[in-house]
Amino acid sequence: MKKIATSLFLLGFFILTFAGISPKPGSNTSNNCDVKALKKEGISQLSPYYYSSSKVTSISYADTVQYREIEVPLFKGEKYRMVFNSKALPKGITVEVFDKDRSHDGRSALYSTNTNEEKMAIYEPDNAKRHYVRYSIPAGANIENSCMVFVLGYQLTFIENTEE
Amino acid sequence: MRKYINLPQLSILFVGIFLLSACAEAPKKEEKKEEKKEKVESAPASEQIIDEEVSFMLPSPIQIAAIFNRAGLEYKSGLTNNPTNVDKYNTKTSKYLNFGVYSADLAYAVLNNQQQAAIDQLNAVKKMSDAIGMPNVFGGGDLIKSFESNIGNQDTILRILTTIKRRTDEFLMENEEESKEAIFFSAAWVEGMYIGANSTSGNAKVEPRLIEQMTILENIIKALRVQQDPSLDLNFLIDGLTNVYQTYNDFENVRKFNKGEIELSAVKLSDSELSTLTNQITELRTQIVNG
Numbered sequence: 001m002k003k004i005a006t007s008l009f010l011l012g013f014f015i016l017t018f019a020g021i022s023p024k025p026g027s028n029t030s031n032n033c034d035v036k037a038l039k040k041e042g043i044s045q046l047s048p049y050y051y052s053s054s055k056v057t058s059i060s061y062a063d064t065v066q067y068r069e070i071e072v073p074l075f076k077g078e079k080y081r082m083v084f085n086s087k088a089l090p091k092g093i094t095v096e097v098f099d100k101d102r103s104h105d106g107r108s109a110l111y112s113t114n115t116n117e118e119k120m121a122i123y124e125p126d127n128a129k130r131h132y133v134r135y136s137i138p139a140g141a142n143i144e145n146s147c148m149v150f151v152l153g154y155q156l157t158f159i160e161n162t163e164e
Numbered sequence: 165m166r167k168y169i170n171l172p173q174l175s176i177l178f179v180g181i182f183l184l185s186a187c188a189e190a191p192k193k194e195e196k197k198e199e200k201k202e203k204v205e206s207a208p209a210s211e212q213i214i215d216e217e218v219s220f221m222l223p224s225p226i227q228i229a230a231i232f233n234r235a236g237l238e239y240k241s242g243l244t245n246n247p248t249n250v251d252k253y254n255t256k257t258s259k260y261l262n263f264g265v266y267s268a269d270l271a272y273a274v275l276n277n278q279q280q281a282a283i284d285q286l287n288a289v290k291k292m293s294d295a296i297g298m299p300n301v302f303g304g305g306d307l308i309k310s311f312e313s314n315i316g317n318q319d320t321i322l323r324i325l326t327t328i329k330r331r332t333d334e335f336l337m338e339n340e341e342e343s344k345e346a347i348f349f350s351a352a353w354v355e356g357m358y359i360g361a362n363s364t365s366g367n368a369k370v371e372p373r374l375i376e377q378m379t380i381l382e383n384i385i386k387a388l389r390v391q392q393d394p395s396l397d398l399n400f401l402i403d404g405l406t407n408v409y410q411t412y413n414d415f416e417n418v419r420k421f422n423k424g425e426i427e428l429s430a431v432k433l434s435d436s437e438l439s440t441l442t443n444q445i446t447e448l449r450t451q452i453v454n455g
Contacts, residue, residue, distance in 0.1 A: 035337060036334065036337070036338070039334075039337075043330065050224070050226070050227075050322060050323065050326045051224075051326045051329065051330050052223060052224040052227060053221050053222060053223065053224060053329075053333070053345075054221075054333060055221050056337070056342075068219065069219055070219050070220060070221060071219060071220035071221070071383065072220070072221050073220070073221065073222070073223050073379070073380045073383075075223070075227070075231055075376055076376060076429075077234075078227070078231065130379070150221075152221060154223075154224065154227050156227075156230050156322065
């Protein structure tokens, strides 16, 4: 009887260990991601720009480096501000902004920051054309999934700004 | 003498089979990783590229209206969807789409200082918002009051419009329906293009702005194609936008641009091409506003 119990225990242990639940890359999320609050903080950094849109990206750390890329349409002659709120991230990621997509070899970043250094990063592109935001997520084991909040603002230069 | 396998031996056998099958899976995963690496920029061997299904942002409809406005688009009252049409939208699809249409019309009226039209369009947006089940977007009527009392102050009014946009985004996010933003946006985009295309005569500055807007159409179509709500009938919209996209890409100058032979700023459309595009957009817009 003791042998049977031991065998069943061993069998169960191995099945749970090897057939276990490994997080899917990109799967959501995270109890530590209060999107509404993070977005609100990001929007507060936009003034005097108007809120345009936002993108919340689930960040899950894996045993390899991962990239996420977001295409951002910007229109000629307009002014924009990008705000990256990474306060929820337990481990820093690199944020880069390109004006070419990843099919272009040797593209160089117009802007780059590490969220370890800047929890609330702000970038204003000089030239409004389509941009690509890339998150480089470092490898990391046993790190809780979280999220990155990106808020985009635009300026209407022909509108007289009456905001204090 | 017959020999039976006992339970400890059986468990070792199971574990062995499991480990062998796990090892057999591993190379397949590596192969997939290798295939993917070839398609993307040179990544170190240990790296893996993981993308979101639809990794792009859509702009604000208010901004699109503002861009056309700055290009000198004049206000034509007959172009917008009549606010009295709100009651005829009985299906979920027509409510979602016309929320987008009225949002674009509202921005068009505000940017052209059409105060009464702006108030009427705002009320239409609110009715559509309520009908969709997003009453909180208007904060119990406070936004309407604030809008009416600040109607002469364009900056404040635009900030109210962006508040509506932000609250709509928040509502969708809280209800895990962020993807539906694309439905509102697609209809607002069609309305903006309809107004722009039907107001271009004699205005050389508007045409490049129309062409610029065409660069986001592919992403709009992608965003509509990933919609999974079976209670929404978006096929006509996807088909219509796909036709517009294909027509546009067949234009001579656009083909040159797509081949990298000319810059976007050098893309010019002939009167006939512009007319074809305008007709297709108008047809699609009519389908949307007819519900």
